[in-house]
Structure formats: structure tokens, C-alpha cells
Amino acid sequence: MGTVIIFGLITLLALYGIVRSLRAKNILGILFALGTFAVFGWFTVMTVLHHGFPTGTH
Structure with missing residues (x-):
């Protein structure tokens, strides 16, 4: 079940990267x-x- 947590964190970081890249x-x-x-x-x-x-x- 740790997979969904890791995938979720990567998704949130990618969203932050989109916002930061749009600003720049x-x-x-x-x-x-x-x-x-x-x-x-x-x-x-x-x-x-x-x-x-x-x-x-568990």
C-alpha cells in the first residue's frame, strides 16, 4: 500500500513543477x-x- 502514497507524492510534486514552470x-x-x-x-x-x-x- 506504500505504492499509492509514493505515487500520490510524486503527483503532487509534478503539480508543483507545472505551476513553477508556468511562472518561469x-x-x-x-x-x-x-x-x-x-x-x-x-x-x-x-x-x-x-x-x-x-x-x-495491516
Whole structure:
């Protein structure tokens, strides 16, 4: 279940990268951040749908 947490954190960091790249008008940074956001965001959503939300105890 740690996978969904890691994917979620990467997705949030990619969103931050998109905002920061837009402010700096960095086209290559925007492209890479959008790609990362799309891929890891999709993995996050699909992992949550398939395995559910992570729980604190096993």
C-alpha cells in the first residue's frame, strides 16, 4: 500500500513543477511536468481504485 502514497507524492510534486514552470515560462519543464503528472496521476487513481485507500494497520 506504500505504492499509492509514493505515487500520490510524486503527483503532487509534478503539480508543483507545472505551476513553477508556468511562472518561469519554461516550456520543456512544463512538458516534463505534465507528462509526469499524467502518468503518475493515472497510476495513483488506478491503484486507489484497484486496491483501495491505504490503512494504518495491516
